[in-house]
Amino acid sequence: VGEVIDRAGRRRDIHLKGAGQTPFSRSGDGRAALGPALREYLVSEAMHALGISTTRSLAVVATGETVYRDRALPGAVITRIAASHVRAGTFEYFAARGDDEALRELASHVIERLYPQAREAEVPALALLEAVIERQARLVAQWLHVGFIHGVMNTDNMAVSGETLDFGPCAFMDEYHPGTVFSSIDQGGRYAYGNQPRIALWNLARLAETLLPQLDGDEQAAIARANAALAAFNARFAGHWLDGMRRKLGLATAEPADRELADALLDAMQDAGADHTLTFRALCTAAFGDETALRGQFAQQAPLDAWLARWRRRLAQDSLDPGERAATMRLASPAFIPRNHRVEQALAAAVEHGDLAPFERLLAVLRRPFDDQPDSAAYATPPRPEERVLQTFCGT
Numbered sequence: 463v464g465e466v467i468d469r470a471g472r473r474r475d476i477h478l479k480g481a482g483q484t485p486f487s488r489s490g491d492g493r494a495a496l497g498p499a500l501r502e503y504l505v506s507e508a509m510h511a512l513g514i515s516t517t518r519s520l521a522v523v524a525t526g527e528t529v530y531r532d533r534a535l536p537g538a539v540i541t542r543i544a545a546s547h548v549r550a551g552t553f554e555y556f557a558a559r560g561d562d563e564a565l566r567e568l569a570s571h572v573i574e575r576l577y578p579q580a581r582e583a584e585v586p587a588l589a590l591l592e593a594v595i596e597r598q599a600r601l602v603a604q605w606l607h608v609g610f611i612h613g614v615m616n617t618d619n620m621a622v623s624g625e626t627l628d629f630g631p632c633a634f635m636d637e638y639h640p641g642t643v644f645s646s647i648d649q650g651g652r653y654a655y656g657n658q659p660r661i662a663l664w665n666l667a668r669l670a671e672t673l674l675p676q677l678d679g680d681e682q683a684a685i686a687r688a689n690a691a692l693a694a695f696n697a698r699f700a701g702h703w704l705d706g707m708r709r710k711l712g713l714a715t716a717e718p719a720d721r722e723l724a725d726a727l728l729d730a731m732q733d734a735g736a737d738h739t740l741t742f743r744a745l746c747t748a749a750f751g752d753e754t755a756l757r758g759q760f761a762q763q764a765p766l767d768a769w770l771a772r773w774r775r776r777l778a779q780d781s782l783d784p785g786e787r788a789a790t791m792r793l794a795s796p797a798f799i800p801r802n803h804r805v806e807q808a809l810a811a812a813v814e815h816g817d818l819a820p821f822e823r824l825l826a827v828l829r830r831p832f833d834d835q836p837d838s839a840a841y842a843t844p845p846r847p848e849e850r851v852l853q854t855f856c857g858t
Contacts, residue, residue, distance in 0.1 A: 463541075473575060476520070477547050479540040495529045496522075497809045498855075499538035500821060502629040504808070506542075508800045508828040509626055514604045515597070516626040517544040536813065544625050548572055550669040551618030557672035565672060576623055585687070587676035592691050595666055597624025599695055602662045603702035607710065608799060609635035609738040611655045613645035614856060620665045630856035634799045636844045638731040638738040644802070644854040663695045709794035710742050711773065712749050712787040714780050723769075723776060730769055734760045737844050742795035749777070749788045796831035797842050800824075802851035804841060 463476040479502070480494025503519035510516050520541040527537040548568070556564040569587050573580045576593075583589035601624050605612065612619070613631035621627040631645035640656025648654070653661060670688040678684035700721075707724040708716065731741055736759035744755035753770070760766045782790070808821040827838045835841075845851070 473545065474543045475545065475547050477542045477544065479542055480525075480537065481539050491529070493525075493527070493529045493537050494540060495531060495535040495813075496524060496538040497535065497813045498630065499540045500809055500812055501805060502540055502542070504805060504821065504825055504828070505629045505632060505800050506626070507825060508831065509610075511829045511831050512604075512608055512796060512799075514608070514610075514626060515601055515624050517542055517547075517621070519543075544621065544627070545623040546572065546575055546621065546625075547627075548622050549618050549627065550620045550622065550665050550672075551616070552622075553669055553672040554617055562675055566676060569673065569676060572622055585677060587673045588687055588691065591666075591670055591673055591677075591688065592694070594622050594624070594669065595691060595695050596698055598662050598666060599659075599698035600624070600702045601626065602658050603699055603706055605658060606655070606703060607706045607794070608796060609638070609655070611635065611642060611644060611653070612658065613648060613653055613854060615653045615658060615661045615665065617665045617668050620662070620669075622669070631854040633802050633851070633854045635738045636801070636850075637735045638728060638741070639735075640728075640732070644851070646853045646855050659696075659699050662699075663692065666695060667692055706794065709790060710745070712745070712777060712780075712782070712791045714782045714787075714790070717776065717779065720776070723772060726769055726772070730760070730765045733765065734762065736760060739796065739799050740842070740844070743792075743797050743842075746788050746791040746795060749791060750784055793832055797834055798827050798831045798838070800828055801841065801843075801845065802854065803845035803849040806851055 463478055465473055465475045468474050480499060481492065483490070483492035499519075499522045503522050506516050506518050510518055520543050523539050523541070525537040525539055529535045529537040548571070553565065553568060556568060569590060573586055573590050577590055580586045580589035580593060598620065605626075611633050612626070612628075613633060614628065619628040631647065633644035635642050635655060640654065641651060642655045643651045643653070645653060651657065667688075670692055674681065674684040674688060677687045704721055704724065708714075708720055711720075711724060711727075713720060730736075731738070741756065741759045744759065747754075748756045748770070757763060757766065777787070780787070804824055808824045811817040811820040823838075824841065827835060827841045
């Protein structure tokens, strides 16, 4: 639609989703159903409250039209805002057409809007690529910290701004397992929870390919520059991931064995089928010495005992007092995430019965993810077997 400067001086790009066909709709109708539109609003607001870079939904408006999918559904339009809606796929579009002039204009536009410091670099396009790599490394690490699974990480859903984009088949893990998949279109597990760093790097490689003519006039030199930039991704991601895991474990200092300590906990959680969110939240109280909630996540206590002994020894090396440590941990491990079954319940009430009250209640809880909220404790609990959501769908 356009862009505005908000009251904080930030540039906001305004985009309508579900407003009808565009030249890029392929065979689709360009419409959105109410349920998926509300889902994007709910989850993007939750991501914002979690402190994760994300596009946001300014509004969802019912259109009064009927949208036909597997059945007739009420239609809606999402007004979405972002620092930019330019994606890696935007660059691929012009590269596929062999339009180098448009690619240079696009890169210049992105640098001007998002990465003005790159203008002063010897090779601005290389500085742009390096900046996007850094933001994606940090973003995916943040996703893993809260158990988020994007579900459809193609290049058209990788915003060069480093914001989370598109919430169609996304989901949050209950039990921890790196192979967790919910998206109905992800039959082979390409976008599984634990695969997301690898797929982010794959997407970044596709972006780098489109920038080669701007990296160096010599193709081999350009490839070498691109590969050197891409080679930094794994270390950047690992650094952001470990920094976040140290906060979740209550560690204020860095020791070489911290990665092994974090991995050992995740392995124990996977073996026990422990809930990702509840385990890390319970670790906050365990820092005070109350291990009751944490032990409730593990049927077999011996593996947990062994890990806790290592963790206690490591905590003894830190200078934080228990109160400060617990407060830091609580700000790294939310009590509330958009549990898939809660999201589906809220959307069903809105779509099937025109009742937005469950949606509004859930939204209010998710806007305070790090607070205990005793009156809303039920929203923190995993689903009962009959409530489990096994698949999510790309509906917009």
